[in-house]
Amino acid sequence: MFEHNVSTEPLYIEGSPFLPEPYVIRRVKRETEDTFTLELEPKPSAHPFTFLPGQFNMVYVYGVGEIPISISGDPSARGVLVHTTRAVGSVTKAMDRLKKGDMIGIRGPYGIPWPVDEAVGKDVVIVAGGIGLAPLRPSLYTLLQNRDRYGKVVLLYGTRTPADILFREELEQWRARFDLDVFVTVDRAMAGWKGNVGVVTTLIAKSPFDPRNAVAMICGPEVMMRFTAMELIKRGVDGQQIYVSMERNMECGVGLCGHCQYGHHFVCKDGPVFRYGSIKDLIMKWEI
Amino acid sequence: MESLEPILTAHPFFKGLDQAHINLITGCASNVRFNEGKFIFREGEEAHQFYLIREGRVAIELFTPNRGHITIETLDEGDIVGWSWLIPPYNWHFDAKAIEATRAIALDGKCLRKKCEDDHDLGFEILKRFAHIMEQRLASTRIQLLDLYDVRA
Numbered sequence: 001m002f003e004h005n006v007s008t009e010p011l012y013i014e015g016s017p018f019l020p021e022p023y024v025i026r027r028v029k030r031e032t033e034d035t036f037t038l039e040l041e042p043k044p045s046a047h048p049f050t051f052l053p054g055q056f057n058m059v060y061v062y063g064v065g066e067i068p069i070s071i072s073g074d075p076s077a078r079g080v081l082v083h084t085t086r087a088v089g090s091v092t093k094a095m096d097r098l099k100k101g102d103m104i105g106i107r108g109p110y111g112i113p114w115p116v117d118e119a120v121g122k123d124v125v126i127v128a129g130g131i132g133l134a135p136l137r138p139s140l141y142t143l144l145q146n147r148d149r150y151g152k153v154v155l156l157y158g159t160r161t162p163a164d165i166l167f168r169e170e171l172e173q174w175r176a177r178f179d180l181d182v183f184v185t186v187d188r189a190m191a192g193w194k195g196n197v198g199v200v201t202t203l204i205a206k207s208p209f210d211p212r213n214a215v216a217m218i219c220g221p222e223v224m225m226r227f228t229a230m231e232l233i234k235r236g237v238d239g240q241q242i243y244v245s246m247e248r249n250m251e252c253g254v255g256l257c258g259h260c261q262y263g264h265h266f267v268c269k270d271g272p273v274f275r276y277g278s279i280k281d282l283i284m285k286w287e288i
Numbered sequence: 289m290e291s292l293e294p295i296l297t298a299h300p301f302f303k304g305l306d307q308a309h310i311n312l313i314t315g316c317a318s319n320v321r322f323n324e325g326k327f328i329f330r331e332g333e334e335a336h337q338f339y340l341i342r343e344g345r346v347a348i349e350l351f352t353p354n355r356g357h358i359t360i361e362t363l364d365e366g367d368i369v370g371w372s373w374l375i376p377p378y379n380w381h382f383d384a385k386a387i388e389a390t391r392a393i394a395l396d397g398k399c400l401r402k403k404c405e406d407d408h409d410l411g412f413e414i415l416k417r418f419a420h421i422m423e424q425r426l427a428s429t430r431i432q433l434l435d436l437y438d439v440r441a
């Protein structure tokens with residue numbers, strides 16, 4: 001276990017698992033036309049906050065509602081909590097209107113993290129689709145901070161158009177590193193785009209990793225994750241070494257309310273990160 | 289002059305072909321080079337070649353009057369460009385443009401079609417390989433059509 005992963009127990013204030021702790025918005029960053037990042041700072045009286053890559057918080061916009069959002073920041077950074085999301089529903093649209101200095105409520109962190117410890121000594125393949133890069137960014141930070149513990153590290157990122165590329169500056173920095181292979185593709189582009197065009201699964205066959213000794217972490221739309229897992233298995237990756245991050249309607253965050261039930265799992269408590277082998281039968285079921 | 293036979297033998301597309309067939313195919317092959325921005329073929333032109341990319345990147349494009357050139361997919365090292373040479377009436381349906389300086393092996397489609405007609409075993413091997421590529425690209429295109437990253441998807 002890495003040093004920064006100290007205590008990731010959810011923060012229960014005054015004994016209530018449902019009481020959010022107030023955070024102040026320190027910075028708002030526009031990522032793409034419809035996605036943004038909020039950097040949050042706890043009030044001075046707040047409990048210390050630590051998390052593992054892949055965990056999520058219940059984020060409460062006062063007077064509007066509460067939603068689950070994965071943490072997109074660096075797990076080793078103290079005193080700042082980072083969330084990246086897309087303005088798509090009533091809560092995220094309200095979040096998008098918040099400014100520096102506004103307050104927001106946080107409960108968490110919740111959920112099973114990405115297997116960054118289990119991946120030690122192995123090649124790591126990170127496959128992200130669209131906004132799915134946000135929940136994977138903390139694991140990339142951890143892998144890069146402990147780079148000598150891993151074999152090859154490969155990031156495959158697919159998104160809709162060049163304008164939808166998330167964390168563009170960081171991707172460019174990562175691309176410049178000699179110890180990380182970054183491949184980006186878009187589903188559609190006009191002439192002038194010099195990068196890849198095609199679905200993210202097309203990058204897998206040529207990626208430089210050893211499928212017999214690799215751990216894969218996938219996050220994106222469910223269909224994309226299904227096809228990505230199939231392509232990785234075709235390449236020779238063991239299904240038990242493939243992890244996906246599922247998204248369901250998490251409400252309580254602690255496995256009580258049942259809103260995020262997924263077969264016999266609760267996504268908030270047993271996930272959101274699952275071993276692909278443990279849910280591959282569920283992922284093919286239409287009713288779930 | 290360096291023979292293209294070892295390059296064709298090592299290429300995944302021709303993996304498993306017997307030496308006699310490789311020799312036949314080598315007779316239809318030549319080295320080509322395209323500068324960045326150069327069209328390799330244009331929609332509607334006669335299709336009498338296909339290409340194995342050795343280095344560089346090629347965009348398969350379609351021109352639309354309102355939106356200009358739309359890139360449908362890109363292909364790079366190890367990929368095959370073009371199968372219209374195999375299917376009558378042998379016309380390209382899309383444009384192919386080198387978006388980076390590109391080195392490739394061009395296979396003369398007319399030459400290869402004749403050899404496939406004369407040797408159906410070779411023809412079957414070539415068809416099997418192209419069917420595999422078509423299946424992969426069709427599957428990818430279908431996923432692209434889903435527009436998965438759209439908010440409503």
